[in-house]
Each structure stands twice: as structure tokens, then as C-alpha cells.
Amino acid sequence: MKTWMRCVARRVRVRVRVRVRGDAGMTTSEYAVGTIAACGFAAVLYKVVTSGAVSSALQSVVERALDAQF
Template sequence: MSREMMGRVSSALRRAWRARFGRSARRRGLDRGMTTSEYAVGTIAACAFAAVLYKVVTSGAVLSALQSLIKDALDAKF
């Protein structure tokens, strides 16, 4: 299938999906954004990811690797 034909097919599928589900979702009120509980869960997940990332970056192995990388960069000969 040519790239142009694939583009036409995907455009037609998008239009058909929007025609079928777009209006009905708006009618039923499903497109109103996130609720407070969803924001809370997202915030907790982001904080947990930040804590894990902080622990990884401040671990001994990563710190020594970063220090050697910086030392090698500063000692580079031009």
C-alpha cells in the first residue's frame, strides 16, 4: 500500500471514529477533563517517581560515575 493511500485510509478512519464516538462522548458528558481524584493519583505517582529517581541518582555507583564523567570532561586535552 502506498504512503499516500495509507494517509487517505487513516484520515477516513479518524473521521469515521470522530463521527461515531466524538459526538456521543460529548453528549454523554465524558469529555470534561480530569477529576480531583485523578489529579491526586497523578500527583502521588509523580512524587513517587521523583523519589525513586532521587534515590537512584544519589546512590554511590551513580555518583561515582557522574564524578568520573565530570573529571574526564574537565581533564580533556584540546
């Protein structure tokens, strides 16, 4: 096999290997951004659940459930 053919064949094999393998997972920066987003969402959810309106609504639901007669 000629030298240039081996070079072309090697490039094709490398490209096929890269495309087949694909992306194996998230990088460290993606994990960091995901963690920060999850913490922000948790903080907003905590504030909503502990607010007066939501707290009283949850309390009334629990009271109605406990007072229900089966």
C-alpha cells in the same frame, strides 16, 4: 410536532452534545493519583542518583569532561 417526537428529538440532541463535548479534563481524584505517582517516581529517581555507584559514575564523567583537551 407531536409531543413524543419532541421528546425523541431532545434526547438525540442531548446525546450528540455529550458525545461531541467529550471529556474536558481530569477530575480531582485523577490529579491526586497523578501527583502521588509523580512524587513516588521523583523519590525513586533521587535515591538512584544519590546512590554510591551512580554518584561515582557521574563524578567520573564530569572529571573526564573537565580534563578533556580540545
